[in-house]
Amino acid sequence: DIVMTQSPDSLAVSLGERATINCKSSQSVLNSSNKNNYLAWYQQKSGQPPKLLIHWASTRESGVPDRFSGSGSGTDFTLTISSLQAEDVAVYYCQQYHSMPYSFGQGTKLEIK
Amino acid sequence: EVQLVESGGGLVQPGGSLRLSCAASGFTFSNSWMHWVRQGPGKGLVWVSRINIDGSSTWHADSVKGRFTISRDNAKNTLYLQMNSLRVEDTAVYYCARGRLVASGGGFDPWGQGTLVTVSS
Numbered sequence: 623d624i625v626m627t628q629s630p631d632s633l634a635v636s637l638g639e640r641a642t643i644n645c646k647s648s649q650s651v652l653n654s655s656n657k658n659n660y661l662a663w664y665q666q667k668s669g670q671p672p673k674l675l676i677h678w679a680s681t682r683e684s685g686v687p688d689r690f691s692g693s694g695s696g697t698d699f700t701l702t703i704s705s706l707q708a709e710d711v712a713v714y715y716c717q718q719y720h721s722m723p724y725s726f727g728q729g730t731k732l733e734i735k
Numbered sequence: 736e737v738q739l740v741e742s743g744g745g746l747v748q749p750g751g752s753l754r755l756s757c758a759a760s761g762f763t764f765s766n767s768w769m770h771w772v773r774q775g776p777g778k779g780l781v782w783v784s785r786i787n788i789d790g791s792s793t794w795h796a797d798s799v800k801g802r803f804t805i806s807r808d809n810a811k812n813t814l815y816l817q818m819n820s821l822r823v824e825d826t827a828v829y830y831c832a833r834g835r836l837v838a839s840g841g842g843f844d845p846w847g848q849g850t851l852v853t854v855s856s
Contacts, residue, residue: 662842664780671830671849672780677840715780719834719841722785722794724770729779 624649624718628727634735641703643730645716650696653720660720663692663701666729667712675714676701708734737761737845739831744850751821751854757814757831757847765789765809768834770843771816773827781827784816785834799825821854828852 625648635641651660659679664672674683676692679699689704703710711734716727743755757769771783784805785794793805804817814831828851832843 658837660837660841664843666780671846672843673846674842674844677835677842681840683840683844713779717780717842719837723796724782724785726772726780726782 623723624651624721624725626716626718626725626727628714628716628730630730631728632731632733634733635703635706636735637708638705639735641706641710641732643701643714643716643732645694645699645701645727647697647699647718649721651718651720652696659695659699660718661692661694661699662717662719663690664715664717665710665712666715672715703732706732706734739833739845739847741829741831741847741850744829744852746853746855747821748856749821749823749854752817752819753821753852755816755818755829755831755850755852757816759812759814759833762833764807764812769805769807769814770832770834771805771814772830772832772843772846773825774830774849775824775827778827783829786814818852821852823854826852826854 627646629644661679663676666672680692691702693700713729713731715729738760740758770785786805790807802820806815828849830849832846
């Protein structure tokens with residue numbers, strides 16, 4: 623099974639500053655045939671279900687602000703929020719969908735400093 | 736509007752059973768792989784079960800294997816999770832989610848609002 627590990631567990635960033643969340647998989651989630659990384663990022667605000675932000679490690683979903691970006695390949699990935707807004711306070715999860723059982727990171731809680 | 740609505744949660748004693756339902760609308764349910772994901776109180780997301788488009792293939796996490804069964808009724812656009820031999824540690828909000836085709840990017844979207852299952856004596 624692929625284990626997903628996020629860092630840090632929590633993060634406090636000032637409004638307008640950059641926030642960076644890391645995600646590491648225990649095995650590569652790169653599909654060798656299509657060269658896509660089977661890695662997604664979700665945002666979960668308090669009391670709400672998760673919302674898909676990014677798929678294929680770096681492709682933003684429609685309607686997601688461009689301050690959100692994903693990068694990385696193989697086993698190491700990053701979610702970056704370029705200029706933190708108040709509405710970005712949430713818990714963020716990475717997920718691999720390369721191999722069953724699909725697995726999530728433990729989550730990173732993002733707060734305003 | 737693409738929507739998933741869960742129901743069937745509640746309070747049950749250890750060893751008891753419960754069946755969750757997830758009603759889908761706004762998309763072609765019969766062409767969609769479906770999943771259950773749970774979230775314990777104050778905890779992270781944990782994938783539970785997956786079913787393919789016609790129900791012929793299912794997969795369950797080790798923690799629920801032999802106790803939980805995922806199924807679907809494409810005529811009713813409804814996904815189910817039969818939960819037997821429930822344990823205190825099964826207490827969680829249970830979400831259903833559509834697994835998108837990898838050709839469309841993969842990932843889970845949309846998610847339902849969740850239904851709370853509490854296992855307690």
